[in-house]
Amino acid sequence: MPTMIEVQHLTKKYPGSVVAVEDVSFSVASGEVVGFLGPNGAGKSTTMRILAGYLSPTGGEVKVNGLDVVRNGLEVRKRLGYLPETCPLYTDMRVSEYLRYRFDLKGPSRRHRRAGVERAMERCGLADVQNRLIGQLSKGFRQRVGIADALVHNPDLLILDEPTIGLDPNQIVQIRNLIRELAVSHTILISSHILSEIEATCSRVIVMHKGKVLESSPLNELSHRWFSGSQLRVEVKADAPEVEETFRSLDDVKSVTVHQEDEWACAELTFVTDADYREEVFLCVQGRGWILRELMAKRHSLEEAFVNMTTGDAGS
């Protein structure tokens, strides 16, 4: 697959020797949906702004579609839709008027304007508010106008900086669905510090921390790499100390924690390998004659992986 974004040894220093991004390299293939993850201040927005041609790199090379963002800025910007973090809009314009204006600035030719604007409004659910002033819209609608703006000229690449920030849960779901729809025909780079966000929409994640890339891998690989040992949750009708002792005697068990809920003992088991131990645990419970009400393999959440990565010394 051809490469859409190619970033090599990107460094960005702000005046006062603040290093926002340091020696960052990654690439995004055409058609991929990549999540840009990191705590606040990790350098995500700076990297995206450089990609969008708003800031210049201090060092390194950034290419979009094989074109350098500094030397061929104009060409790059034609093929790219960008939603800044703060989603700035002209509040004195009406929604459709604003999108027409943005199409005129970015689009190929005026002949396609009506179709382009209507498609963007339809996709973002803006048809009902198209004649309202942007300044009178709620945060959720403004965010959608920002996304509609990013895709109004049908670019190959979408760069969305925290597209769901400040939205209510329903709106978040709508935006996620929209992003999934867009993923069919666009390459998308989304930043977020909300992990479920990335988990829900992206196939690959790039983790940034303190201006550096910590990880760049598919989602499922990520959790494997940052966790060793599978985890099981077991609930049986028995006394906690007895359950703890029994499970400790199993092979490969690394740790066991048990707490009592009425007459049920709830145990969390961690094993030394990634293998599936559910069968062994079931046989053990059966052997003791306990009643089993839950046996669940815990999937490592991205949250945990993220906390592990960014609180350890990996970033500094």
Add this chain to the structure above:
Amino acid sequence: MNRFFALWKREVASYFVSPVAYILATMFLVVMGVGFWFIANVRLMSGATFYELLRALFGGIGWVAVLMVIPVLSMRSFAEEKRSGTLEMLLTAPVRGGAVVLSKFLGIFVVYVMMWLPTLLYFPMLQHISGGSVEIDVGALAAAYLGVFLLGGFFLSIGLLCSALTENLIIASISSFAVITLIFLAGFLPEVSPVPALRRFTEPLSPILHMLEFGRGVIDTRAVVLYVSSTLLMLTVTTRLLESRRWRA
């Protein structure tokens, strides 16, 4: 061209959806109107000619209006976009910095010209008040307006540069007011300087003298070249400044 037109249209429209243009135009026309009333009553009665009236209006009271209006007219152009963050949207669109600056300049310039248009009515009025004793010289009138637009364009380009330097509207307007006033005051140097060399040097540069010349109906090409090229210089500097965030490491 399409892109440029879209930018320009947005710029002009932005003045008319906010009260800024209306308040400014009102202020401007009140000052000009009072000046005109004064000139028509006092000067006309004392037997002034059309040319003297024209000079009094454009070379005198016109200055007050210009010094008042231009800093406020130009302060929003970039400072407001920076403050609200929309500059990021503008600069990440595939438009050249030069197109952005030129569209903003032509936008405020058109608003400025529109403010002056109602003053055209003064002259039929003048003729009426004088009972036909004042002959209107259309050529001189055109030269006077040309002067007002040339100087206005130059001062607006200074305002634009000041606006691009800050995201604070007050700083933008005060700094452009300071620079424009300084240039205006320097225009008195040919008359007040005790040093003859300085007098000779500043005479062809004085905007006050230029305005009086235009008001007399004289179009001095040196002045035209001076203002057009100075305006272009300011716009170029503004463009460089704006684009510097793209190439500045």
